[in-house]
Amino acid sequence: MPLTSNSNIGLHTSMNFRPQTVDPTTTASQVALYNKLDSNNIPELFFRPSSNQTPIQLTYPSISTPTGAVQQYTFCAGPFVIYGGLIANATNGQPITLTPTSTLIYVGLTNATSIGNPVLVRSAIPTNISGSSFTISWQNDPQATLKNIYYLAIGK
Amino acid sequence: MTFYDTGVPNVKDIFASSQDPFLKNFKAIYDAFAVNHIALDKTNAGNHFNAQMVEFPNDAKFTTNVGEISLFCKNSGSFNNMDQLYLQYQGGNFFPLTTYQIYTLKSVPDRFFTCLPGKVLCYFGIVDINFAQGVQFLTFSLFPKVARSIISLNFIPLGTSTTQFPPLTTITVPEGGIISKINLFPSGGLGSSNPTKLGYIILANI
Numbered sequence: 001m002p003l004t005s006n007s008n009i010g011l012h013t014s015m016n017f018r019p020q021t022v023d024p025t026t027t028a029s030q031v032a033l034y035n036k037l038d039s040n041n042i043p044e045l046f047f048r049p050s051s052n053q054t055p056i057q058l059t060y061p062s063i064s065t066p067t068g069a070v071q072q073y074t075f076c077a078g079p080f081v082i083y084g085g086l087i088a089n090a091t092n093g094q095p096i097t098l099t100p101t102s103t104l105i106y107v108g109l110t111n112a113t114s115i116g117n118p119v120l121v122r123s124a125i126p127t128n129i130s131g132s133s134f135t136i137s138w139q140n141d142p143q144a145t146l147k148n149i150y151y152l153a154i155g156k
Numbered sequence: 157m158t159f160y161d162t163g164v165p166n167v168k169d170i171f172a173s174s175q176d177p178f179l180k181n182f183k184a185i186y187d188a189f190a191v192n193h194i195a196l197d198k199t200n201a202g203n204h205f206n207a208q209m210v211e212f213p214n215d216a217k218f219t220t221n222v223g224e225i226s227l228f229c230k231n232s233g234s235f236n237n238m239d240q241l242y243l244q245y246q247g248g249n250f251f252p253l254t255t256y257q258i259y260t261l262k263s264v265p266d267r268f269f270t271c272l273p274g275k276v277l278c279y280f281g282i283v284d285i286n287f288a289q290g291v292q293f294l295t296f297s298l299f300p301k302v303a304r305s306i307i308s309l310n311f312i313p314l315g316t317s318t319t320q321f322p323p324l325t326t327i328t329v330p331e332g333g334i335i336s337k338i339n340l341f342p343s344g345g346l347g348s349s350n351p352t353k354l355g356y357i358i359l360a361n362i
Contacts, residue, residue, distance in 0.1 A: 001210060003159075003160035003184055003188050004159075004160055004162060008303075009187070009188045009191065010187070010188040010189065010190070010192060011191060011192065011208045011209065011210050011211050012189025012192065012207050012208065012209045012210065013209070013212055013218075013228065014209075014212060014217075014218050014226055014227065014228035014244075015207060015209070015226060015227045016220060016224055016226045017224060017225050017226065017227075018224055019223045019224070030203065031201075035223075035224065037223065041223075043223055043224055043225040043245075043246055044225065044333065045225055045227075045243070059243060059244075060223065060272075063251055063273055063274045064252075064259075064274075065273075065274030065275060065276050065307075065361060066361075067258050067304050067305045067361040068304070068305040068361065069307075070302070072274075072276075072307050072359075074272040074273050074274045074276045075272070076273075082188045082359075083274060084308035084359040085306035086307075086308065087305060095357045108310050108337060110308070110310040110311070110325070111220075111322070112310060112324070112325055112326075116271070121176065121322050121323065121324045121342040122321070123235060123319050123321070123322065134337075136193075139172075141263075147213065150309055150310065151308060152310060152357065152359065154307045156319060
């Protein structure tokens with residue numbers, strides 16, 4: 001806030017971080033929040049704990065969370081990309097490639113389609129996990145060749 | 157707080173007679189800098205104690221140049237008019253980084269939620285279920301009731317039985333644009349007299 005303001009002088013209206021080429025040093029009683037370019041020259045926010053401990057990247061270069069979209073992704077510190085969505089009318093053996101590209105370290109599938117009476121919800125299993133791709137798989141199921149499958153995946 | 161006088165210095169000032177306003181202006185700068193920062197006359201001058209952020213006007217914009225990244229505080233509007241922390245990428249695209257402490261969770265043990273960037277809420281925890289005889293489905297209520305769209309969900313039995321299957325899930329029709337309930341239908345091994353615990357995780361747009 002400007003020096004001539006009637007109130008809140010000295011407080012911040014926004015914080016614009018210029019890129020740092022090296023991680024700032026931190027003493028035992030300091031932490032640091034700063035901008036460093038990632039390997040693709042994209043600015044990212046980093047946090048460095050006290051005593052020069054290992055910095056961690058807090059942000060990811062992009063995000064896509066439009067309400068209602070069937071495939072979305074967000075992120076958390078690491079950074080990890082968190083993918084979520086619904087594959088409608090999936091087939092057994094259907095390959096899925098998530099974007100943006102990452103290396104998947106977790107994939108969970110939920111079958112939202114049931115068969116039989118009594119109801120039996122067969123598990124769908126991610127197989128062939130490689131890069132940001134996996135295959136939707138389930139046991140032979142002659143009564144339902146198409147399934148709606150929710151996925152939740154985490155990539156690094 | 158000493159207030160800064162933009163009329164000082166003046167080209168016609170005689171230093172001997174304008175020392176006082178000069179000193180007052182330096183004091184104003186010192187005082188302003190000391191807000192959120194270690195003061196100019198202290199060790200580590202310039203470091204931040206904290207970064208208090210004043211709400212950025214909703215219709216205002218600022219520039220984040222190539223190579224830069226920015227944080228600011230804005231009234232989030234739909235979130236009960238509360239201020240949240242926003243992240244702005246180089247080029248100007250911005251989104252809410254936090255949606256925290258807006259809602260309260262009912263005092264139900266083992267049920268939690270957290271927020272992810274981009275107005276995403278993550279519900280997770282453990283819930284007890286029991287499909288008693290004749291019960292066709294159970295209703296799982298989302299707290300807080302703020303979900304506008306379900307991105308993904310997973311319910312998985314946590315019991316010791318290897319014959320339990322996940323329940324069938326259906327999302328109820330939104331009421332007032334808000335999805336607050338998910339119906340759980342019994343599946344193999346989850347029928348009557350088989351109470352169990354379900355672990356769950358749900359991602360939702362809010």
